[in-house]
Amino acid sequence: MNIIILGAGQVGSTVAESLVSEANDITVVDLDVEKLRQLQDRLDLRTLLGNASHPSILEQAGIADADMLLAVTQSDEVNMVACKLAASLYNTPTKIARIRSADFLAHPEIFSADNFCVDYSICPEQILTDYIRKLIEFPEALQVLEFAGGKVSLVAVKAFEGGPLVGNPLSFMHTHMPQVDARVAAIFRQDRSIMPKGDTVIEAGDEVFFIAATENIRTVLKELRRMDKPAKRVMIMGGGNIGRRLALSLEQEYQVKLVEHNKKSCERLASELTHTLVLHGDCTDENLLLSEHVGDVDVFCALTNDDENNIMSSLLAKSGGARKVISLINRSAYVGLVQGGKIDIALSPAHVTIGTLLAHVRHGDVAAVHSLRRGAAEALELVAHGDRQTSAVVGRRIDEIELPEGASIGAMVRNGAVIMAHHDRLIEPDDHVIVFVINKQIIRKVEKLFQIGIGFF
C-alpha cells in the first residue's frame, strides 16, 4: 500500500516503523528536519519537509497515488484540514486523522464526507487511557483487550500457585466451572509459546492468554490465581494528556492522587479534576511518595514523558510497598528489560495504540487488531464474508479450516451473541471471528484465508 503519514512525532514514527515492516511504501511529512533525518536513517521510507496542511506539500508527497492518508500531527486542525484537502483535491480513498480534542469528537457529524472527510478518527491517548483503566479494573491481569465492541475479552494473566487450575490440565477447566465458557488461546512459558491442548498442564509462572465473554473475566481470573482485593487507591505520576484523561475517567470510582512537576499544569489539572488530589512535585522524589503513603497505593501508574523517570519512580513505588506498578515506556528496548521484574507491567504506548491503525491497513475486513507480547504476537477480529463456495472459512466447521500453524480461533460473535470456538462449531457469514496468532509471520496467511474469492473460481 502507498501510505502518507503526516507528522513524525511519537505516533507517526511508531506507525511508520510497523507499517514499513509490513511491506508498505511510506512517505512521512513533518516540519522538523531532525526528526525526519532520524526516521530516514532508521527506516526504509521517504521523508518530506513542509507544512502538512498545504496542498503543494501533499502533492509532492505523492498524494495523487496514495491509498491512505494518516494525519497524526500534533494539531487536530492541521489533521482535519489535510483530510479535507486529500478528499477534495485528490480523492484519496482512506483518510485517518488523529483528533484529540473532546470538543471535536462531541460532534461526529463534522467528520462526514460533506464536511472534513475524516473516515476514521483516532485518539492514541484515549486508547491508552482505556487500556490502563482496564488494568486497574482487573489488577490481576497483565493485559485486557476487548473485541466486538466490548463483548469478548482477551486477558493475559500470570498463573500463580494457589489458583484452582494451576497444576491441572486444561480440560479440568470445563469440569471445574461448567457454567462459564472460556478458552485458553495460548500459554507462554519462559518466553516460549505452547499451543494449548486438552492435556496441557498450567504451571505457576506461565503467562496464560484466555478468551471469554467480558462478564466472565473475573470468574476465570479466579481459577488462575488468588484474587486480591479490588483496587481502590490509584496514584498517577505525570499530568500530561494520558495522566489527565486517566484521572478524569477514574476519579469517580477510585481515590486518585496525581503528581505533576509543572506548577502551571498542576493548577490547570486541579481546576479540571473534581475529586483527584493534585500534587506538585517530582515523580522521583521519594519523600513526596512516602508522605503521600505510596505503600497503601493499589495501582501506581508512572505516565510521564520520560522513560527513565517512569522506571525509577515505579521502582521507588514498588519498594515503598505499592501493590501493582504500571510504567509507561516508549523505548522498546527498555520494555523487555523491565517487564516482569520489579515493575509489574511495562506499557509501550506504540504497541497499545498501533492496533487501531493496523486494522485499517490490513487486507480483508479486519474489525480490530491488538498487538500482544511487545508486537511478537497478535490477536485479530476478522469478519467472515461470502459463502461456502467463495470463502475458505464460511460454512465450515472450525476443525475443517486450514489455519496455519500458530494461529487459533478463540471465539465468534454472531448478531451480538458470544460463541466460544469448539472444534465442531460452524462459521456463518458476517460472524466476527477472533483469531489468536502467536507468530507475526503468518498473519498474512490468516488474512488471506478470510478474503473472498481467491482460488475458488
Add this chain to the structure above:
Amino acid sequence: MLRSLTVIHALGMMLILFSVTCIMPMITSFIYQDGTLHDFVLAMLITLIAGSLMWAVTRRYKGELSVRHGYLLVVVMWTAIPAFATLPLLLALPGLSFTDAYFETMSGLTTTGATVLTGLDTMPQAINLWRHELNWLGGMGIIVLAVAILPLLGIGGRQLYKAETPGPMKDSTLTPRITETARNLWLVYLGITIACIVSLKIAGMSWFDAVCHAFAAMGLGGFSTHDASVGYFNSPAIELVLIVFMLLAAMNFATHFLVWREKSLKLYLHDSEGIATIVLVLLSCLGIGFFLWWQGVYPSFWTALRHASFNLVSLATDCGFASEDFNKWPIFAPLFMLFLSCISASSGSTGGGIKMVRTMILFKQAGREFRKLLHPAAINPMKIGGHVIPNNIVFSVLGFIFLYFMSVVILIFALLISGLDFISAFSAVIACINNAGPGLGVVGPASNFGVLTDFQTWVCTLAMLIGRLEIITMLIIFTPKFWQR
C-alpha cells in the same frame, strides 16, 4: 475637586429619572381619592426642579466617570435619593420628623423593611404604595435601573453597576453590553413580580394588597400595608405564595435570566449558590418547626411548621415579613433566624447580608487549610460549582468579612452607649445591616423602630446603607487615599 462636579451632574440626571417614579402613587391617589395627590405632585416637582438645576449648572463638567467617581456617585446617590423620597411622607404625614422619614425611605430603598410608622392599615393608599415602590426599586437597584434606561452613563456604567450589585464576583456579564444586561435583569424582575401579583390575588389578597406585597416580596423589602404584617391575612395560601417568591428573589437574578433565555429549568441545577440557599433554608424550616413543636409553642407540628417556615424564610431571605410575634419564641429560634439572615441570600439577588457565595468561599477556605496541613504538596484550588475562584477573590472576601464584623460590633456599641438593651441593639444592627427588617426585643415584629431615639434611628439608618452597599463601596470614600490624586 471640580472633577467631582461630574458626579453632581450625573446625580441631577438620576433625580430627574427618580421624580418619574412619583407617577405611580399619583395614579393610586387619583383612583382611591385619598387626598395625597397634591403632595405627590409637589414632591415630584421639587425633585424634578432640584435635579434639573444640578444637571444644568454642572453641564460643563459632563464627562466619563472615573472609577473613583463611580464609587462617589453610588454613595452620594444612595444618600440623596432617600432624602428626596421623604418629601411625600413629610408633606402627607404632618408630625413625622425628618429623622423618621429618612429612616423609613432608607429602609424602603435598601429593602430592609423596618418601619417607624404605625397605623399602616389606615394610611393613605398612595403613601403605602410609595413605600412599597421604594422597596421594589431598591431591590434590583436604582443605579442598575438607571444604567438600563439611560445610556448616558457610558463606560462608567459598568463601574457603577459593579459598585451597586451585591456579591464578590461581578465580572460575569450576561450580555455584551452592560445596558443590555441591566435591562434584561429588570425585565426578568418585572416578569416575576407580575407573576407574584397574580399569584397573591388568586391566593386571596385585594389587588392593592397584592401589588404592594409583591413589590415588598420581590425586592425582599418586607414592608406591609398592615401593622400585623402578613399575620393580618392569616392565610396559609398567601404565606405559601410569598415563601415561593421570596426564595426566588433570594436567588441570583442572572440565573433567572439564563433560565428564561435558554428556556431550560435545568440551569437552576448549575447555580450551586442558589441550591445551597434553598437546601439550607428548607432544612432550617423543618428544624425550627420541630423545635417549636417540641418546646410546646404550638400544639400541632403542622402549625409549628407553617409559622416557622414563613417567618424563617422571610427573615433568612432578608425580606422581613412576619406572621407571628417570633419575639415570644424561645430565644434560640429567632436568633438562629437572624443568623440565617446574615448568610442566606445569593449574590446578585435582592437580599442583603454576607451572601451565600461568600459563606461557601469561607467554608471551602477552611477546608483548604486542613488539606494544606495533610498534603503539603497538594495544589488546592478553591472551586465553587466547578469553577475555580481566584485567590484575590478569596482575600477580598476575607477582607469583607472583617469589615462586616467590625461594622456590626461598632454599630452595636454605638447603640449600647445610647442606652439600648443588648438583645435589642444586637438584633437591630443585624437586622439593619442585613437589610432584613424586624429585630428582637423592643424592635421585634410586634412593635417597630419608632421607639428608638433619634440618635439610635440614625445609627440604624447608617447600618442599612452600609449593608446595602456592601460596606467596602461605602467605606472607601472615607479613606484619605480616596481623595488623594
